[in-house]
Amino acid sequence: MTTIKHIAKQAGVSVTTVSRALNGYSDVNAKTRKKIEDVAKELNYSPNSLARSLVKNQSETIGLLVSGFTKESVKDGFTVEVMSGINNFVAETKYDLVLFNTDSSKQRKKTYTQLCKERRVDGVILQGIKTDDPYLEEVMESDIPCVFIDIPVSSDHVGYVSTDNKEGARVAVNHLIELGHRKIAMVNGHEQAFVSKERLEGYKLALQQNNIQFIAEYVKNGSFIEEEAYKQTLALLKEQPDITSIFCASDLMAIGSIEAAKELNYKIPEDLSIIGYDDIPLSSYISPALTTVSQNKYDLGYNAARMLTNMLKHHQPPERCILETELKIRQSTSIRL
Amino acid sequence: MTTIKHIAKQAGVSVTTVSRALNGYSDVNAKTRKKIEDVAKELNYSPNSLARSLVKNQSETIGLLVSGFTKESVKDGFTVEVMSGINNFVAETKYDLVLFNTDSSKQRKKTYTQLCKERRVDGVILQGIKTDDPYLEEVMESDIPCVFIDIPVSSDHVGYVSTDNKEGARVAVNHLIELGHRKIAMVNGHEQAFVSKERLEGYKLALQQNNIQFIAEYVKNGSFIEEEAYKQTLALLKEQPDITSIFCASDLMAIGSIEAAKELNYKIPEDLSIIGYDDIPLSSYISPALTTVSQNKYDLGYNAARMLTNMLKHHQPPERCILETELKIRQSTSIRL
DNA sequence: TTGAAAGCGCTAACAG
């Protein structure tokens, strides 16, 4: 493995000069530079980024912390699409991405902040974390620049990007109301998700704006899991047979709900309208095609990366960025008959 | 940021001792060790992996090179599922994953070997690369331990993991033949994919084993793109109206084919049987549910990671690993009427 | 059981 030392020797100059030449400093004689570059090429030189990082005290890496990157979650294209947005932005920069896995057994031994500090990542993007995750506090207490995805928390070194969950939910439920529905149930995620909290608020708001009474029994938690939503919907439809529509806090859960409804011989959308959230690839392919609140997951990731690199490169303060959602009306919702 | 120097000072020992204590060497007095550990905790010490990597000349990182991690390819859960397998295995090891993006504009400036060498990754996993990609040769010429996914190339420092594509294709086509089909078309990927080559061989083999003449005009390339497969199938069905079934080299392309067939008022599977390859999440949700050759994508990734870490940790020679596929019979194929 | 010293490959004052 050739180093600048080798180059220096071969080119008959000092390592300093080699360093400067190779880093494009202006105070190097054109001939010397040429000579050095030639030797570098000849010796097939690759700079050692570890050494550089050590002295410059920055690694030009961004840590990526995702839970949701498990075997099961692949079906739900959400996490992945966000990652793809992050990846694509980062690809245009000098940074590389280091993937930390949140579902690992490393977990017990090392916290994520430890992982980040050891690897000396310049910043970190965090996705899919629960509100009660201890890591949340860890990050806030550390001083690593950070962007959260879908967690509206910020400080002088952490920003976030999210979508307008409350408004998205409100629009979805309002859509059902406009279709004539009054008995609208909700299958939510879980208590430890910010988005669930916000979507529930949106649900309540839509009801309230239309003078519909909120009924606690109409709301179940499906933990963002298809199978769990299936079970909850089964229970829901049995306990509350008069409901005519369900707002699900994720498409995957909506799929579970549809299965449950079909199982109980509901026709969708004739007997029961179902609306999802996310607009994952699956949702337009299932039958009936799912009406859903579309989130631009790619942009979520892309913006997170953009914001973080802004903080890193230009020392800009963290942003708080909220993206719009869009209601995609397809075949799973219809006028109440 | 506290370093071992600080700890040494505070604990009244030398940095050497601190290093040894913290790394669990046996030749350090129990009391001294305790003291050092306490101070480390008190000072909230995190080791600097960059410094360690520099001196030990290994970074404990694995490079991950994927093309196919773009916005478009998210729908096709393939890449992602492989990555999830890699990620899950690696999570149990001391290694972290560094993501290199193949579709970047960095591309023009730096080759991937350069990227890998600069970052000093200990090894690399490579997926979704074309047979004519210059990086293939670069890797072979370098001496970085490497595992290819779906590229059956090996040397003393590179192994691969793939599935039995020829056999998978053979079984798929044979299934159609058993259903009574004789006029079987194929929508393949492209010339620069190993798997395409192998699947074509399997297709031919099945025909040959059943004394069916191979007809070149029955084979089109869809580049693994849904839209392209749609177009090719449209052309195919017009040019060769007597075909009764199509074997597609990917599920995404099968979906394109189905759309095309529907467009031309073919009923599936009554008028036309279509079989896919991959078994992506979508395939069981579309209608009709897709008969397909199922690959264990997760295992593909998991094994790649396992093989690579074996090479790195135990200096084992690279393996060549071929996984089995499984025909999943669903609703898109039926007896020729 | 401990410490001194050298060095991993690189950058960055500073001096010339």
Next chain:
DNA sequence: CTGTTAGCGCTTTCAA
């Protein structure tokens, strides 16, 4: 424009 020197934080002989 170029070189000398010091040092980033850590590990590793070697000697005590």
